[in-house]
Amino acid sequence: MSALALFAxxxxxxxxxxxxxxxxxxxxxxxxxxxxxQALWADPQTWRAWGMTLWTGLASTALAWITVAHVxxxxxIRQQLGRWLSHLPALLATPHAAMAIGLVLWLSPxxxxxxxxxxxxxxxxxxxxxxxxxxPWGLGLILALWFKEVPFLLWVAATQMQRxxxxxxxxxxxxxxxTLGRPPxxxxxxxxxxxxxxxxxxxxxxxxxxxxxxxxxALIIGPATPPTLAVLAWQWLSDADLLxxxxxxxxxxxxxxxxxxxGVVTVVALRALxxxxxxxxRGLLLQTAEDWAxxxxxxxxxxxxxxxxxxILSTYAAIWFALTVxxxxxxxPFPQVWPELWTLNAWQQVASSAHTVWTTLGLxxxxxxxxxxxxxAWLELAPRRWQQALQPWFLLPLVLPSVLWVVGLYSLALHTxxxxxxxxxxxxxxxxxxxxxxxxxxxxxxxxDPRQAALVASLxxxxxxxxxxxxxxxxxxxxxxAWAVGFAVSVAQYLPTLYVGAGRFATVTTEAVTLAAxxxxxxxxxxxxxxMLLPIAAFALAAWLGRPRRFEKIAPxxxxx
Amino acid sequence: MTDTxxxxxxxxxxxxxxxxxxxxxxxxxxxxxxxxxxLRLDVPPGEILxxxxxxxxxxxxxxxxxxxxxxxxxxxxxxxxLQGSVQLNGRELSNLPTHQRGVGLVFQDALLFPHMTVAENxxxxxxxxxxxxxxxxxxxRQARVQQALQEADLSGMGERDxxxxxxxxxxxxxxxxxxxxEPQALLLDEPFSKLDAAxxxxxxxxxxxxxxxxxxxxxxxxxxxxDVADPQRVVHLRAMEESTNHx
Numbered sequence: 050m051s052a053l054a055l056f057a058x059x060x061x062x063x064x065x066x067x068x069x070x071x072x073x074x075x076x077x078x079x080x081x082x083x084x085x086x087q088a089l090w091a092d093p094q095t096w097r098a099w100g101m102t103l104w105t106g107l108a109s110t111a112l113a114w115i116t117v118a119h120v121x122x123x124x125x126i127r128q129q130l131g132r133w134l135s136h137l138p139a140l141l142a143t144p145h146a147a148m149a150i151g152l153v154l155w156l157s158p159x160x161x162x163x164x165x166x167x168x169x170x171x172x173x174x175x176x177x178x179x180x181x182x183x184x185p186w187g188l189g190l191i192l193a194l195w196f197k198e199v200p201f202l203l204w205v206a207a208t209q210m211q212r213x214x215x216x217x218x219x220x221x222x223x224x225x226x227x228t229l230g231r232p233p234x235x236x237x238x239x240x241x242x243x244x245x246x247x248x249x250x251x252x253x254x255x256x257x258x259x260x261x262x263x264x265x266x267a268l269i270i271g272p273a274t275p276p277t278l279a280v281l282a283w284q285w286l287s288d289a290d291l292l293x294x295x296x297x298x299x300x301x302x303x304x305x306x307x308x309x310x311x312g313v314v315t316v317v318a319l320r321a322l323x324x325x326x327x328x329x330x331r332g333l334l335l336q337t338a339e340d341w342a343x344x345x346x347x348x349x350x351x352x353x354x355x356x357x358x359x360x361i362l363s364t365y366a367a368i369w370f371a372l373t374v375x376x377x378x379x380x381x382p383f384p385q386v387w388p389e390l391w392t393l394n395a396w397q398q399v400a401s402s403a404h405t406v407w408t409t410l411g412l413x414x415x416x417x418x419x420x421x422x423x424x425x426a427w428l429e430l431a432p433r434r435w436q437q438a439l440q441p442w443f444l445l446p447l448v449l450p451s452v453l454w455v456v457g458l459y460s461l462a463l464h465t466x467x468x469x470x471x472x473x474x475x476x477x478x479x480x481x482x483x484x485x486x487x488x489x490x491x492x493x494x495x496x497x498d499p500r501q502a503a504l505v506a507s508l509x510x511x512x513x514x515x516x517x518x519x520x521x522x523x524x525x526x527x528x529x530x531a532w533a534v535g536f537a538v539s540v541a542q543y544l545p546t547l548y549v550g551a552g553r554f555a556t557v558t559t560e561a562v563t564l565a566a567x568x569x570x571x572x573x574x575x576x577x578x579x580x581m582l583l584p585i586a587a588f589a590l591a592a593w594l595g596r597p598r599r600f601e602k603i604a605p606x607x608x609x610x
Numbered sequence: 611m612t613d614t615x616x617x618x619x620x621x622x623x624x625x626x627x628x629x630x631x632x633x634x635x636x637x638x639x640x641x642x643x644x645x646x647x648x649l650r651l652d653v654p655p656g657e658i659l660x661x662x663x664x665x666x667x668x669x670x671x672x673x674x675x676x677x678x679x680x681x682x683x684x685x686x687x688x689x690x691x692l693q694g695s696v697q698l699n700g701r702e703l704s705n706l707p708t709h710q711r712g713v714g715l716v717f718q719d720a721l722l723f724p725h726m727t728v729a730e731n732x733x734x735x736x737x738x739x740x741x742x743x744x745x746x747x748x749x750x751r752q753a754r755v756q757q758a759l760q761e762a763d764l765s766g767m768g769e770r771d772x773x774x775x776x777x778x779x780x781x782x783x784x785x786x787x788x789x790x791x792e793p794q795a796l797l798l799d800e801p802f803s804k805l806d807a808a809x810x811x812x813x814x815x816x817x818x819x820x821x822x823x824x825x826x827x828x829x830x831x832x833x834x835x836x837d838v839a840d841p842q843r844v845v846h847l848r849a850m851e852e853s854t855n856h857x
Contacts (some may be wrong), residue, residue, distance in 0.1 A: 258823065276841030372834035501719055507715035508735045508791040522725050598725050600771030 058431045065423060067445055068480055073445075075464075079456065080302045085295035090304065092296070094275045102278040102307065105187040105271070106261030109194035110315075113256055116195070116357055117202040117249075118242065123355050125223075125241060126233045133358055134207045138533070140200035140591065142584035144541035146561050149193045149269040150577040151368030154375050156189060157182045159383055161371060167384040176383055183273045184514050190271040196364055198256045205252040206245060208527075209491060211228070212496040216412075219244070243323060248315065252488070255447040257315055258308045262450030265543035265558070269565040278304055282452045283544065301452040308450060326459030338390065372581065375574030395571035397516070399579060402555075408584060409540055409556040411471075416478035417535030417587075421528065427487075428494045429516070437573040447484040453480065455548040462549050469551030477549040478539045486535040493527030526595030533591035537584035557583065613678045628699055631676070631827035632653040635694040638668065638675055645671055645690065652847060653795075653827035658818060658839035661831045663847030669831045676829065677715050677790035678708040688726070698827075700797050714793030717798040722772035728783055729755050729768030735790040738840045758786040761820070778809045785817055789824060796821055798830045802837055810836070 089095055124130030155161050167173045175275060182189045209215060219241050226236035262279045263271075271277055277282075278300060285297030378389030399406070428436065446454060458477045466609035467473025499519065505515040521528065543558050557580045564573035631653040639645040645668035653659045663669050674680045675692045697705040703711045721732050732755040739745050759765050762782040764775075772780065781801065788796060803816065804809045818839050821828045830839055838844055 297656075319680055498721070500679075500719075500723060501723075503674070503677065503708065504717065505720050506679065507677055507713055507793070508709075508787070509709050509712070509737060509793075510734075511707075511709050519725075520722055523723070600727060600774075601769050 054430055057366065057426070058435065061423065061430065062435070062439060065427070065483060066439070066462065068458075068476065069442065072461050072480070074182055075458075075460040076298065076301070076453055079298045079460065080159055082295050082299065082428035084292065085299040087298040088292060089299040094281060095278070095300070096273040097308070098278040098281045099303070101272055101275060103259055103302070103311075105190045105194065105267075105277060106257060107311070108187075109191045109260045110197065110253070110257045112191070112195040113198040113202060114330045116199050116244075116245075116361075116547045117206065119356065120199070120203060120358050120361075121206055121210075121245070121262055122234065122237050122242070124358070126237055127355075129355075130207075131208065132353075134203065134211075135345070136362060137200055137204050137207060138146055138530070138588035139585060140361070141204050141534070142424070142537050142581065143197070143200075143365060143368070144198060144394045144537070144558065144580045144584065145193075145263065146265045146269060146541065146543065146558055146565070147159050147372065147577040147581040148197045148368060149266040150565055150573060152189065152193050152196075152560060153182045153270055154371040154570075154574065155367060159235055159388075164384060164386050168233050174384055185272050185274065187272050187277075190267055191268050193266055194260050197266070198259070199361060202249060202256060205249055205488065208492040209245065209248050212492055214496055216419050238578070246319065246323070250319065250444050251444060253319075254312045254315065255444075255484075257311055257587075258448040258450065261308050261311060262304055262452065264451060265541075265562050268562055272546075278307075278499060279450060279452055282450075286452065286456065286548075297452070297454055301450060304450045305453050312448065337518045369578075369581070372574050372578040376578050378571050378574070379568065381570075392571070395575035399575050405555045405557060405560055406579065406583075408554055409558070411540040412475050412478050412542075412546075412554075412556065413536040413583070416482045417486065417532050419475075419479050420483045420535050421532045423483070424486050424490050424531070425528070428490060434490075438475050440491075443487055446481050447488075451481070452479055456546045458545060458549050464560075468549065469553045471554075474546065474550045474554055477545040478542055481542055481545060482535045482538045485538045486531045489531035489534045490524075490527060493524050497524070520585065526597070529591035529595035531587070533587040538575040540580060540583050619655065628655055630657070630699070631829070632697040633676055633694070634696075635672065635673075635675065635692065637693040638671060638690065639691055649739075649847070651829065653829060653843070654731045654817065654829055656822055656825045657829040658821065658830055659792060659843040660838045660844065661829060661845050661847060662833060662835075662838075664833065667847045669833075669847055670799055673715070673799050673829065673831055675712045676703070676795075677797055678703065678706060678711055679715070708803075712794040714788040714791055714796040716784055716788050716796070716798045716801050718803045720772075720780035721778060722775075722783055722787075724771075724773060726772070727768060728738065728770050728772055728775065730765065731772060731783060732758050732768075732787050732790055733831060735787045737792060743791060758790055776803055778813060781805060782812060782816070785820065789820065793826065795826055796824075796828045798828065800832055802831070803832070803834070812838075 055438040120133070121130065124133050156179055159178045160181070163171065163173065163176070163181075171177075192420045210219070222240050223233075225234050226240045227233060231239065244369050247524065260578050263277075265281050267277045267280045268283075271280060275281065282300035282304060285300060288294055288297070374388070377391050377393060378388035379391075379394070381388040431439075455477075458480065462468035462470075462473040462477065465473070467476070499515045501519060502515055505519055506512075510518075540556070541558055542556075543562055546554055546556050546559050557576050560575035561573060562581050564576060567573070613841055631651070633649070635649040637644050637647045638649075639647075649672065651659060651661070652673075660671060661669050671680070675694075676692075676696050678688045680692065692704060694704070698712065704715070709840055722728070723734065726734065726792065733751060735755050736746070736751045738751075755768065756765075759768055762779075762785075764779060764782065767775070767779070772783065785801070795827040798817070798821075802813060805813060814837065828839075830837065832838070
């Protein structure tokens with residue numbers, strides 16, 4: 050490596066690592082406050098909130114993991130995974146808050162689910178006083194997290210399974226296992242899944258961390274008395290009282306510890322499961338393996354449509370539909386299935402505060418583009434060993450609670466006088482966006498055949514010709530979708546926007562979450578729909594940019610001499 | 611690595627020092643483990659030297675050392691380093707980057723670029739300047755592509771998606787692409803190993819005829835005796851013994 054390249058790699062590593070490190074340092078320093086911790090322990094809400102956090106986080110993660118295993122298994126076995134996963138960007142683009150709001154529109158006492166059966170089945174002529182959303186058991190939150198995290202895990206699995214090299218190898222191994230007498234479900238469970246699951250470990254930890262620490266979704270659909278610990282921490286952090294604020298920092302620290310312990314426990318549990326499976330495949334516990342495979346893949350008939358996948362798709366469709374109808378609804382008395390009055394009022398209101406949309410777009414484009422440029426430069430220049438060594442560090446924003454990050458990023462912004470500034474806010478977004486962009490790009494980069502670079506060089510072309518005419522065009526799809534993922538992540542940011550932006554910046558997400566607490570159904574739905582439409586537009590743009598080249602099907606036969 | 615006077619660069623091409631490829635590998639390997647040592651290869655222009663040996667003996671690494679692509683071979687493992695010299699027509703290559711060496715490469719996979727048509731794949735290789743240093747017009751470059759397509763018996767298939775070609779067709783395009791870059795030496799890394807026996811038997815004489823025609827030194831790596839181009843020029847590479855302190 051030349052001195053210049055080495056310098057560039059160092060610079061890149063510092064650019065990404067320093068803000069992360071500095072933010073952690075800043076929040077760590079604030080945590081050394083005994084009074085804050087005492088206040089945290091003494092608060093009667095703390096323990097119940099913590100219990101609620103554990104319950105919702107662990108249950109939603111476990112459900113998402115089982116669902117993903119099931120969908121991947123049946124999709125792979127039926128050779129339909131590619132087709133199924135082609136719907137994925139739309140699911141992935143649905144932000145957490147929009148998901149939660151859509152579920153509320155269905156499940157709340159005045160929601161569609163009850164309207165459909167009222168008053169016919171229930172006899173209700175007014176919404177019943179039920180806790181169907183913000184239920185004290187956290188079920189609504191679990192449901193929302195479950196449906197939201199499945200597409201994310203599937204997407205990470207897809208970046209692996211659609212790698213040309215892995216896809217071919219796994220297909221061959223899967224076929225081989227069947228020639229050795231394994232039925233398809235077992236072949237998948239014993240050969241493919243053990244190779245795939247470890248690759249999903251980081252994303253799974255991210256899902257777990259997200260479930261344990263989510264704020265925006267929990268504000269909308271989570272329990273209120275007590276809320277989850279993350280919501281409590283957020284409430285304390287936004288309190289005017291300094292001691293309450295530091296109690297919030299302590300709660301963020303406690304939450305971080307919880308995530309770390311839960312992460313370790315999850316990894317150990319997965320290892321134990323894998324060991325059990327190895328044990329089983331040696332024939333000692335063959336029966337267990339078969340039972341397990343049966344659990345894995347209940348649908349024995351190869352043509353039976355997959356229930357789970359259909360359920361997920363229809364849930365998303367129902368949510369989009371609810372948001373769309375909600376955004377144009379006017380007067381809508383309870384048991385009626387359709388609004389009495391249709392109106393574009395809400396959209397006109399959105400249009401009149403167009404700066405909110407521009408802020409959202411600007412932040413998304415800036416942070417996604419910066420992260421993409423950084424990631425491409427990093428993956429091109431840094432040696433593989435550096436990449437592997439530093440990857441966990443860059444993925445930290447994915448696994449540590451956002452209440453922790455905002456405290457650190459805010460004090461970092463205070464030190465650099467960037468708090469409440471556009472630049473500071475977009476950098477804070479970039480810190481949160483970077484791990485997703487990196488995760489999206491790494492598998493595509495790993496799949497590049499190193500002989501291709503050698504071949505291009507042997508044709509007499511330098512590095513830039515290789516990058517511009519061969520490598521990057523071939524990675525176009527991955528690059529475009531990494532950008533779209535980054536944009537979607539930025540659009541969905543709630544806490545950093547509010548906190549680092551010092552409340553001066555409104556995005557469609559902050560508006561939607563704020564409105565969810567009120568009673569303006571149509572305006573809330575409009576912002577939630579917009580929050581979803583922006584990422585979907587980005588994914589559509591990415592799909593168009595990354596579309597594979599169309600060749601002529603059959604070349605015109607020329608008369609050749 | 612050997613130090614070479616910079617003026618060595620200017621000989622070779624112009625003043626007729628057309629004395630072929632001379633490779634002397636004192637040691638090729640990682641810091642802990644020598645893969646190949648004490649190997650000499652001398653290939654005059656227009657001759658094909660066949661390098662044979664069992665898997666893992668370092669055949670492909672020798673080619674990578676000649677082409678200057680050791681970095682891409684050692685990806686993930688310990689980096690391989692060459693001690694020795696590689697001379698082509700009087701030029702010392704070992705300190706030059708691959709794209710300045712004038713050494714062509716053909717792998718067992720054709721490695722046609724999937725986002726380019728067959729003709730674009732070929733055009734990619736045609737240098738913008740001729741050997742005389744005068745830049746070529748687009749029409750001239752296109753003409754060379756068409757000629758290559760004809761030589762490969764693929765006329766009219768220029769606009770095709772490379773993935774729609776048969777294995778033999780792809781192999782022919784790969785060779786033509788390497789030759790269009792006007793290399794001063796060509797390295798063939800098991801170019802026939804992915805083809806069936808009948809296709810191999812067809813392709814072998816075609817490849818050998820084309821490379822001999824260019825009057826350039828060629829090194830062919832194979833583990834198949836039938837691939838030997840010239841029984842007079844065969845080098846057998848033996849696997850080095852594992853170092854006893856192997857970790």
